[in-house]
Amino acid sequence: MIGELNSHAPGGPIEDRWTQHKFDxxxxxxxxxxxxxxxxxxxxxxxxxxxATLGEQGYNVKVFTYHDSPRRAHSIAAQGGxxxxxxxxxxxxxxxxxxxxxxxxxxxxxxxxNVYRLAEESVNIIDQSVAQxxxxxxxxxxxxxxxxxxxxxxxxxxxxxxxxxxxxxxGAYQQMMxxxxxxxxxxxxxxxxxxxxxxDGVACGIVVRDMVTGQVTSHSSHAVLLGTGGYGNVFYLSTxxxxxxxxxxxxxxxxxxxxxxxxxxQIHPTCxxxxxEFQSKLTLMSESLRNDGRIWVPVDPDDQRSPDKIPxxxxxxxxxxxxxxxxxxxxRDVASRNAKTAVDQGKGVGPLxxxxxxxxxxxxxxxxxxxxxxxxxxxxxMYERITDENPYKVPMRIYPAVHYTMGGLWVDYNLMSNxxxxxxxxxxxxxxxxxxxxGASALMQGLADGYFVISYTLANYLAGLLGxxxxxxxxxxxxxxxxxxxxxxxxxxxxxxTRSVDHFHRELGKIMWExxxxxxxxxxxxxxxAEIPALREEFWKDVRVLGGSSLNQSLEKATRxxxxxxxxxxxxxxxxxxxxxCGGHFREESQTDEGEALRDDDRFAYVGAWEWMGKxxxxxxxxxxxxxxxxxxxxxxxx
Amino acid sequence: xxxxxxAASGTSPAPxxxxxxxxxxxDITLHVWRxxxxxxxxxxxxxxxxxxxxxDMSFLEMLDIVNERLIAKGEEPIAFEHDCREGICGSCxxxxxxxxxxxxxxxxxxxxxxxxFRDGDEIFVExxxxxxxxxxxxLVVDRQALDTIVAxxxxxxxxxxxxxxxxxxPVPKEVSDAAMDAAACIGCGACVAACPNSAAQLFTSAxxxxxNLLPQGQAERYKRTQAMVDTMEQFFGSCxxxxxxxxxxxxxxxxxxxxxxxxxxxxxxxxxxxxxxQQ
Numbered sequence: 080m081i082g083e084l085n086s087h088a089p090g091g092p093i094e095d096r097w098t099q100h101k102f103d104x105x106x107x108x109x110x111x112x113x114x115x116x117x118x119x120x121x122x123x124x125x126x127x128x129x130x131a132t133l134g135e136q137g138y139n140v141k142v143f144t145y146h147d148s149p150r151r152a153h154s155i156a157a158q159g160g161x162x163x164x165x166x167x168x169x170x171x172x173x174x175x176x177x178x179x180x181x182x183x184x185x186x187x188x189x190x191x192x193n194v195y196r197l198a199e200e201s202v203n204i205i206d207q208s209v210a211q212x213x214x215x216x217x218x219x220x221x222x223x224x225x226x227x228x229x230x231x232x233x234x235x236x237x238x239x240x241x242x243x244x245x246x247x248x249x250g251a252y253q254q255m256m257x258x259x260x261x262x263x264x265x266x267x268x269x270x271x272x273x274x275x276x277x278x279d280g281v282a283c284g285i286v287v288r289d290m291v292t293g294q295v296t297s298h299s300s301h302a303v304l305l306g307t308g309g310y311g312n313v314f315y316l317s318t319x320x321x322x323x324x325x326x327x328x329x330x331x332x333x334x335x336x337x338x339x340x341x342x343x344x345q346i347h348p349t350c351x352x353x354x355x356e357f358q359s360k361l362t363l364m365s366e367s368l369r370n371d372g373r374i375w376v377p378v379d380p381d382d383q384r385s386p387d388k389i390p391x392x393x394x395x396x397x398x399x400x401x402x403x404x405x406x407x408x409x410x411r412d413v414a415s416r417n418a419k420t421a422v423d424q425g426k427g428v429g430p431l432x433x434x435x436x437x438x439x440x441x442x443x444x445x446x447x448x449x450x451x452x453x454x455x456x457x458x459x460x461m462y463e464r465i466t467d468e469n470p471y472k473v474p475m476r477i478y479p480a481v482h483y484t485m486g487g488l489w490v491d492y493n494l495m496s497n498x499x500x501x502x503x504x505x506x507x508x509x510x511x512x513x514x515x516x517x518g519a520s521a522l523m524q525g526l527a528d529g530y531f532v533i534s535y536t537l538a539n540y541l542a543g544l545l546g547x548x549x550x551x552x553x554x555x556x557x558x559x560x561x562x563x564x565x566x567x568x569x570x571x572x573x574x575x576x577t578r579s580v581d582h583f584h585r586e587l588g589k590i591m592w593e594x595x596x597x598x599x600x601x602x603x604x605x606x607x608x609a610e611i612p613a614l615r616e617e618f619w620k621d622v623r624v625l626g627g628s629s630l631n632q633s634l635e636k637a638t639r640x641x642x643x644x645x646x647x648x649x650x651x652x653x654x655x656x657x658x659x660x661c662g663g664h665f666r667e668e669s670q671t672d673e674g675e676a677l678r679d680d681d682r683f684a685y686v687g688a689w690e691w692m693g694k695x696x697x698x699x700x701x702x703x704x705x706x707x708x709x710x711x712x713x714x715x716x717x718x
Numbered sequence: 719x720x721x722x723x724x725a726a727s728g729t730s731p732a733p734x735x736x737x738x739x740x741x742x743x744x745d746i747t748l749h750v751w752r753x754x755x756x757x758x759x760x761x762x763x764x765x766x767x768x769x770x771x772x773x774d775m776s777f778l779e780m781l782d783i784v785n786e787r788l789i790a791k792g793e794e795p796i797a798f799e800h801d802c803r804e805g806i807c808g809s810c811x812x813x814x815x816x817x818x819x820x821x822x823x824x825x826x827x828x829x830x831x832x833x834x835f836r837d838g839d840e841i842f843v844e845x846x847x848x849x850x851x852x853x854x855x856x857l858v859v860d861r862q863a864l865d866t867i868v869a870x871x872x873x874x875x876x877x878x879x880x881x882x883x884x885x886x887x888p889v890p891k892e893v894s895d896a897a898m899d900a901a902a903c904i905g906c907g908a909c910v911a912a913c914p915n916s917a918a919q920l921f922t923s924a925x926x927x928x929x930n931l932l933p934q935g936q937a938e939r940y941k942r943t944q945a946m947v948d949t950m951e952q953f954f955g956s957c958x959x960x961x962x963x964x965x966x967x968x969x970x971x972x973x974x975x976x977x978x979x980x981x982x983x984x985x986x987x988x989x990x991x992x993x994x995x996q997q
Contacts, residue, residue, distance in 0.1 A: 123746050131878065132878040135877045135878060146801070146809070147799065147861060147862070148808075148861065148862070148864070148865050148905065149865070150808070150865075151801055151802075151807045151808060151809050153801070153802060155806055155807050156802045156804055156806050156807065165884070167885065203879075203881075205878075205884045206881040206882065206883055206884045207876065207878060207881045208884075209881065209884040209887060209934070210874065210880070210881035210882070210887075210934055211873070211874050211876050211898070211934070212874045212929045212934050212935055214889075214894050214895075214897040214898040214901050214926065214928070214932070215884075215894070216894070217753075217888075217889055217890070217891045217894040218891065219890075219891050220888065221888030221889050221890050221891065221894075222885050222888055223884055223885055232755070239898060239901075240898060240902075242806065242902065245806055245901075245902075248900075248903060249901065252868075253868060253872055253873035253874075254867040254873055254876070254878075256865065256868045256871070256872065256873060257873040257875065257894060259869050260869040261872065268862065268865075291755075291854055299992065303824055316937060320801040320802040320803070320807060321801055321802075321803060322801045354774050355772055355774055355775070355776055356780070357772065357779050357782070359776070359778065359779050359782055359803065360803050362803075362804055363804075424744070459823075459830065460802065461805065462826060464822075464829045464831065465776075465829070467831075467833060469997070530878045530879075531878070531879075534878070579785075579786055579789045579790070581782070581786060582786075623789055625789060625792065625793070625794045625795070626794045629755055629855075629960075630755065630797060630854055630855045630858065631797075632795070632797050635791070638729035643832070653906060
């Protein structure tokens with residue numbers, strides 16, 4: 080049914096593609112925009128920035144969020160910063176270099192045209208955010224300050240203390256709330272999308288559940304935009320917020336949207352190690368800490384001394400040793416794998432020997448405690464609150480944790496999925512980060528998509544629909560979807576088994592982390608592929624969801640975990656088929672003699688996009704070949 | 719598949735694993751406000767469900783455990799808001815022993831850890847108390863009024879695409895730092911809950927002065943001030959300078975911002991009557 084995947088990426092010189100494409104696309108005149116209804120699901124950076132922009136341009140926008148306020152979306156938790164090729168530091172940065180670093184950092188599994196556009200728009204994001212009042216860090220002269228992040232040799236990261244995501248999200252949220260006040264954007268809070276409605280192959284609306292009353296209703300529109308974030312919570316323990324889920328994207332997948340590269344999971348190197356069985360989530364310490372922190376473990380695995388008693392000669396600064404040119408600022412996948420190696424060798428530190436040191440003693444000696452406090456004060460405070468240890472005095476302990484998902488719904492250059500009318504923005508799509516995302520690039524992508532890409536590409540789509548009313552919500556397609564949603568809710572409430580939703584979620588997470596985590600191999604993946612459906616079956620027989628349909632947090636969790644089971648299985652399947660190591664996906668069978676990841680470009684230089692073939696049927700793999708005209712395919716080296 | 723989760727093992731909870739020796743677990747008595755929609759709420763006491771709590775748990779992880787035990791007994795779990803559990807999303811918040819977000823200064827509920835309590839403690843947990851925040855269920859309240867204040871004027875009008883280069887607007891570091899101090903607000907509503915008058919002055923002034931302090935925010939400064947303050951007064955009580963808000967704020971936002979807001983509001987009474995050119 081689905082033919083060859085066409086990325087619709089324009090040709091020609093890469094630096095002209097987006098400009099030319101913007102000129103070639105159709106427009107919707109200002110007086111016609113109010114004739115178009117647009118649904119946006121999610122109010123994070125991608126959703127809020129798209130809503131603000133489309134509202135300003137005059138479209139009728141509806142925004143749906145399961146939070147009580149749009150400002151709570153998980154973009155808010157991003158700490159370190161946002162990249163932009165401003166070259167304010169005059170240290171050799173350029174749009175081309177940001178593009179180059181991102182393609183290379185993504186281990187050559189992203190689409191060149193998309194990445195170049197991202198790098199081009201990065202500079203506009205900074206301007207837009209400054210105009211909104213985002214309080215970026217400043218030099219004393221009043222100009223914008225920068226810092227550096229992993230995978231780059233230039234200083235191009237803009238930041239607002241350790242709360243950059245918060246400040247950028249509040250900027251987009253405020254701009255959107257202005258539109259809410261003006262009436263161009265209608266906001267639905269505590270409302271969860273539970274299905275996508277597709278009629279004649281075209282996305283025409285969504286079915287939602289009011290989480291307070293339990294009422295299920297339909298909303299129709301000319302286009303549906305998903306800005307619903309990533310799916311790291313499949314692993315149960317991750318740095319994602321507890322509510323973050325894949326349900327909107329997964330329901331779209333089940334309605335025909337292809338899911339691309341689901342196995343590409345980013346394991347972030349600097350998180351606080353788990354302390355006990357009851358841990359509900361893992362907390363990230365910004366990657367920016369690697370600017371000043373030095374990562375090490377004791378040379379002797381049995382060294383019981385406190386870190387300050389271990390002399391320099393008996394410490395192994397393994398990143399500085401193995402990667403002298405990037406040192407502690409190697410990309411995230413490299414840093415994570417090396418931490419895992421150290422811990423696997425028994426050199427882990429802390430009571431459970433499950434971490435490595437991130438030491439600020441040298442930086443404090445160099446620039447003073449006050450400067451370090453200025454740079455990372457809130458992160459240090461957070462660390463102390465959680466661990467009861469003072470990182471100004473003793474080194475932090477860190478360990479990698481699931482953080483970001485590069486995979487997502489497949490989209491073309493116009494951010495449209497293979498289902499016409501369904502657009503996917505930000506982390507929810509797969510397009511810009513390949514197999515590994517560089518630090519400070521997630522905020523950049525969410526905002527580029529929402530502020531500067533979607534308004535053009537959506538207009539191009541809508542222009543062809545002028546004069547066509549949206550499918551009415553009394554159409555049988557909506558009724559069917561509403562019934563299906565109602566049935567699922569009723570079924571979950573009626574099982575009345577013996578085990579809680581969290582129990583099943585935690586078990587699923589263990590399978591995923593063990594077999595589809597930082598390193599994967601065929602035997603483990605095949606094991607997971609047997610275990611997940613078995614556990615899923617138990618879930619549907621034995622889960623206990625108490626209460627009714629009005630404000631029921633167990634019920635909300637249950638619908639999400641049900642989808643995680645299906646998505647988890649697809650991730651494992653994707654990981655199994657990709658018999659190469661690339662970025663966040665490390666296949667043990669595919670490594671160099673030195674233990675570094677070994678890509679197989681002859682066989683796997685493509686996007687793997689999966690089609691849902693129905694419950695119980697194996698999904699079908701579609702491929703989009705990746706071509707590299709500007710960044711030569713090389714094995715990554717950060718030495 | 720065997721049940722490995724000690725929390726789900728029913729009425730006789732297993733001891734916390736691993737850290738039992740280094741950190742003895744604690745037994746607490748928990749009194750929690752339970753309220754179903756459309757009914758009057760009441761405090762319910764949990765003793766068995768709140769035993770063997772590890773001091774390394776966060777307060778919300780303790781509630782997770784209590785909930786798992788309630789589910790195992792066939793009782794509905796306690797509804798409470800939470801999301802990021804990193805103290806930044808502002809979702810969580812409850813009165814803990816009468817204090818918004820509990821006893822630790824500058825800390826949201828999700829970042830509060832059980833090591834701040836002692837074995838045998840009685841802990842009272844209630845939802846935010848304010849007329850503007852109606853209870854939806856148990857500890858979950860409706861805080862939409864805060865978003866309404868932002869919609870009234872908490873923005874700088876800067877349509878997408880119209881911005882000049884970021885460095886064309888120099889912002890002195892001190893000014894940017896002060897704006898950031900205000901912008902750190904997470905919108906949790908603790909300031910309102912802690913205030914004897916249920917006033918939202920600290921929230922509103924933080925949102926307002928973040929923008930009013932910056933050069934980019936000057937064009938709409940007085941219009942914004944009047945709109946946000948007037949909207950705030952439709953929902954919330956008046957400020958009588960108790961200062962409880964500042965004590966409760968998980969981001970330690972200073973009540974100095976309330977003084978700035980009051981200054982701007984007085985000025986706005988004059989400025990908004992004049993032609994724009996005379997401002």
